[in-house]
Amino acid sequence: MKKYLYVNSTGWEVRTHSFSGGEDFRFCPEKYRLKRLSGWNERELSAARLFGLDLEAGIRFFHEHNQDTAKTVEYFQNRWDNAKELAVATEFSDETKQYLKDGGFKNFKPGYGVRYTKVEGGWAALRASGTEMLKLYAIRHRSFPVDLSKPKFQLTYRKELFPGTEWAGVEFVAYIDIVAPSNIALGPMGVDCKTSGNDLDETPGMLSLDQQLRTYAWVTGIPDWSFLWFTKAGREIEKGSRVSLLTDAGNLKAGDRAVVALFQQAREAEPADPEKPRSKPKPAIAEELWVFPNDSLSEVMEKECGDGQTKVEKEARYQFIQKHGTLVDKQNVTKQRIQFLTAHIGLAEQQEAAQLVARDVAAIIQANEENWWPKLGSIRGMDKKCLNCQMRGLCLNNNEIRDKLIFRTDDEWDNQED
Numbered sequence: 001m002k003k004y005l006y007v008n009s010t011g012w013e014v015r016t017h018s019f020s021g022g023e024d025f026r027f028c029p030e031k032y033r034l035k036r037l038s039g040w041n042e043r044e045l046s047a048a049r050l051f052g053l054d055l056e057a058g059i060r061f062f063h064e065h066n067q068d069t070a071k072t073v074e075y076f077q078n079r080w081d082n083a084k085e086l087a088v089a090t091e092f093s094d095e096t097k098q099y100l101k102d103g104g105f106k107n108f109k110p111g112y113g114v115r116y117t118k119v120e121g122g123w124a125a126l127r128a129s130g131t132e133m134l135k136l137y138a139i140r141h142r143s144f145p146v147d148l149s150k151p152k153f154q155l156t157y158r159k160e161l162f163p164g165t166e167w168a169g170v171e172f173v174a175y176i177d178i179v180a181p182s183n184i185a186l187g188p189m190g191v192d193c194k195t196s197g198n199d200l201d202e203t204p205g206m207l208s209l210d211q212q213l214r215t216y217a218w219v220t221g222i223p224d225w226s227f228l229w230f231t232k233a234g235r236e237i238e239k240g241s242r243v244s245l246l247t248d249a250g251n252l253k254a255g256d257r258a259v260v261a262l263f264q265q266a267r268e269a270e271p272a273d274p275e276k277p278r279s280k281p282k283p284a285i286a287e288e289l290w291v292f293p294n295d296s297l298s299e300v301m302e303k304e305c306g307d308g309q310t311k312v313e314k315e316a317r318y319q320f321i322q323k324h325g326t327l328v329d330k331q332n333v334t335k336q337r338i339q340f341l342t343a344h345i346g347l348a349e350q351q352e353a354a355q356l357v358a359r360d361v362a363a364i365i366q367a368n369e370e371n372w373w374p375k376l377g378s379i380r381g382m383d384k385k386c387l388n389c390q391m392r393g394l395c396l397n398n399n400e401i402r403d404k405l406i407f408r409t410d411d412e413w414d415n416q417e418d
Helices: 019-027 029-037 047-064 069-088 094-103 123-143 211-220 295-305 311-324 347-370 399-405
Strands: 040-042 152-160 171-181 188-196 224-231 242-245 257-264 288-292 337-344 406-408
Touching: 019 029, 019 211, 019 347, 029 040, 029 347, 047 069, 047 123, 047 152, 047 188, 069 094, 069 123, 123 337, 152 211, 171 211, 188 211, 211 224, 211 347, 257 295, 257 311, 288 295, 288 311, 295 311, 399 406
Parallel strands: 188 224
Antiparallel strands: 040 406, 152 171, 171 188, 224 337, 242 257, 257 288
């Protein structure tokens, strides 16, 4: 009899393992069982996951439609409009139902909700951030060390783990975002797209330690990998904010990085207060956004003009900014950031990843045969995973928490989250 990992809630013997499956099992075997064997799913959708899928779809659209930035932005915004409907609609349109199906969320129902982080700021903020990210990508993508003139998108790779043994037929599957010719090495480069609230560490060699990239290098046979990393930043602009230009301005070119030297919000004129005899009318103030190409000019300005709040110091700094800075339109800068970092994954690292995958699979098969899925819980210290786990209502035998956080379906768990 052929080995399998487990039998899902529909009675199907599952013989396919993925990177996310390994992460779930190592996080907590009981959570793995509840999600993949019993069919429990989170009720709320993560806005971060929806946003990542829509941004990747936008990148693909950009390359498949003559790199037309305006049409790409329109395509992304139309997709993201569905995310708004998910949070407020009592009944989904056919378009939104298809959107959910394409993303692997066809069992999501009205009222389940969409979860946003503080940095994400909500639907409108992410719509604006995604628009700016795609504009910045359109500007910078040619500078990446990979030939994106004809990239291949959403490729599926499979590898049998134990050929010629009693476990033959059990395989690992990976869904790769982009594969394109490398400009820094012979052969192709794999590209994994990510969105995050934090920048990626740029320490040389650090990327080669990433377990997902190591695993993908092994399953694909592609040793050169990269992260196309989009960092979600807040929407507020203030002095010191680091921005990128979306259009040319002065001596700065689209895509250049800059630091905000001065931001003055627009203000309408205000009449004098008739109830205050000494009150004077306030004139209207136009919006002004000045940037420096780097921090060094800010340091020179404070050294030459002072950093106090006296009228003389403020005027001196303003004159310095006018002389050395660049006046830009707020609509033409973004705080959103893009990184493209590469790594070479050697054979030793690939084999190590393969052995870890094999161990995970062996442990899952054993857990299933013994029907022993222990809870690896933690409620204190740095690792408070139980406090945020959506399955905690089941572990606590608390139906109220369970029904608030999760719902059950007999559909197979969707591996697209890889």
